[in-house]
Amino acid sequence: MAITSANQLELLQTAEAVAREKMIDPGLVVEAMEESLARAAKSRYGAEMDIRVSIDRRTGKATFTRVRTVVEDELLENYQAEFTVEQAKQYMENPEVGDVFVEEVPPVEMGRIAAQSAKQVILQKVREAERDRQYEEFKDRAGSIINGSVKREEFGNVIVDLGGAEAVLRRNDKIGRESYRSGDRVRAYIKEVRREPRGHQIFLSRTAPEFMAELFKMEVPEIYDGIIDIKAVARDPGSRAKIAVISHDGSIDPVGACVGMRGSRVQAVVNELQGEKIDIIPWNEDQPTFLVNALQPAEVSKVVLDEEAGKIEVVVPDEQLSLAIGRRGQNVRLASQLTALDIDIMTEAEESERRQKEFEERTKLFMDTLDLDEFFAQLLVSEGFTNLEEVAYVEVDELLVIDGVDEGTANELQARARDYIDAQNKAALDAARELGVQDSLVAFEGLTPQMIEALAKDGVLNLEDFATCADWELAGGWTSVNGERVKDDGVLEPFGISLEEAQDMVMTARIVLGWVDPEELQAEEDGEEGASEEAEA
Missing domain, CATH: 1.10.150.20 (5' to 3' exonuclease, C-terminal subdomain)
Structure with a gap:
């Protein structure tokens, strides 16, 4: 197949048709054609030759040229694409290193194999251009909601047509047991857009917490306008969710605004999420207060926060324990995700039992280590002493506030505590050295x-x-x-x-x-x- 005047214009028509179908620049298709023709020419003239093809963008005429570069004598390696200054004098006047000599060569006859190879090159270039277009179009849309139609389903993953691009909704990003048929409309969150040499570049999700946040932004004008902020979202997709909101306008109730008149706003989100139940919770900077809100509908009696460990203990009435934990631990798990804290829940009876056990353990510690009677040891524990180090190195004045303790008794207590600690330290070091x-x-x-x-x-x-x-x-x-x-x-x-x-x-x-x-x-x-x-x- 030769590039003749009869099919020169057809090259441009083909390029424009492909460009329109794939929504890419026609120039990229023409460049792909030029590269494929150049490869075919190299197979005819020799792979070492620097053969280039230029297609006129108006007439479609393909021009084949051979390019040779002038190099220094000692750098001459490719005799087909390079020549020395002396050799170049036959073709050029006053040649210098770096000059390029271009001469036109006859068009090539493309056989079946060459034509097939050229087609593969063009298709590859078009696919790359299409992927680049999709990436550029959608890279800034990550983090937003998009509508599309189901194209097909492959191994549980749904391929979604976004109009000019395809995205994938993976099996673990679908809510529960959602199933789709070809042509179904689907709304999802653009979770990630990334470049990949093969396969999908746009990944969707319906289980991401951000999907719920974006749905509320669409349904609640106050969130869209920034009057209300969504501070945290925790989801058990398809089952239950908790969302924490705060209002920057004291006259607007954030929870009421998100619920809407007769629940219209939240119901629209619930319907989109396949009936997922949503608890809307007021945000509070004070973590214990926020946690009490997050554990609703359960009532909380007491909260003990350990900021260093990132843990929090919650005490609830005995009859509220199952409600606080929730079915299969769902309520406390979502509250933990929402507050980013590890939550330990116990009943009032359990907490009382634990405190009594700690009191007894500390009493026994002081009795055994300081050789005290039970009453005196209990006095130390009641005053807040929890270990020997506190007794040994506390200011004497803090021991004198205990009933029945004078300066001599306080000094004796500290001496006993220090002697015991020294003995323990020596035993630990001896064991380590062994x-x-x-x-x-x-x-x-x-x-x-x-x-x-x-x-x-x-x-x-x-x-x-x-x-x-x-x-x-x-x-x-x-x-x-x-x-x-x-x-x-x-x-x-x-x-x-x-x-x-x-x-x-x-x-x-x-x-x-x-x-x-x-x-x-x-x-x-x-x-x-x-x-x-x-x-x-």
Whole structure:
């Protein structure tokens, strides 16, 4: 097949037709044709030749040219596409290194294989251009809701036609057991738009919490206008959800605005989410207050917040326990997601029993370690003393407020407590040394003898071993396994070491060993702070 005058114009007509169908620039299709013709020409004239094809955008005429570049003598490698200054004098006047000589060559006859190869090149280029167009069109629409029609379903994943582009609604992004037929209308949240060499680039979701937030933004004008903010969303897709809202206008009730007249606004969202029940909760900066709201409809008697551990204990009346937990733990799970806290729920009876048990344990501790009678030990516990360290190192005046305790008794109590602590420390260090712990770890500031013993039992015997530990190995943490949070126990977690403290200790050990330059570390931290401030600005 030769490129003759009879089919020159047909090239442009084909390019325009393909461009219209795929909604891409006709110039990209013409460029693909030029590349495919150039490849065919190289197979005819030789792969080492630099053959280029130019198609006139008005007439469709294809011009085949051979390009040769002037190079220095010692750099001449490809004799078909390069030549020296001396060789170039036969074709050019006063040639210099870098000059290009272009000469037209006859068009090629394309056989069946060459034509098929050219077709594949064109199709590949068109597909790439189409994917680029889709990416550019939808990259800024990630995080918004879009409507489309179902094209087909493949292995539980739904292919959605968005009009000029295809998206995929994966099986785990569908609500419950949703099923679709070809032609069904579907509304979904654009979860992600990314470049991929093959396959889909636009990923949709109907289970994302952001989908619910965007639906409320569409139904509630006050949210769209910014008068009401959605602070947090937690969902059990298709079953139940909780959404926390706050109003910046004191005259507008955020919950009432989201519910709407006779529930019209929230009902529209519920219908879109296949009947998912929605609890609309007022946001509060005070975490315990917010948690009480989040656990509705259950009533809460008492809340104890541990900010360092990110945990919270909730006490509810005995008859409210099942309501607070919810069916299969749904209510407390959603409240935990909404507040980003680990929630422990107990009844008033359980809390009373636990407090009594703690009182008895602390009383026995003081009786056994300080050689006190039960009454005196109970007095210490009642005054808020929880461990020996508090008794040993507290100001004497704080012991004198206890009935029956004079200065001599207070000094005796502290002496007994310190003697016991010293004995315990010595026993812990002796046990650690028997396990092979080295002086470099013993001398490291911040580790108690009990911590050193725990590290030795875990195989950490010197400062080098300690410096290679990860912060979560020391302080503990959480990992996600099959969608469930799993606790990782830390070696020093029983001693109340936080993740930040573990990070500081490990980094200090690395500085002591000379693995890290403190000046470089400070420079990196200053740079990160500066970048963060610039981003905020």
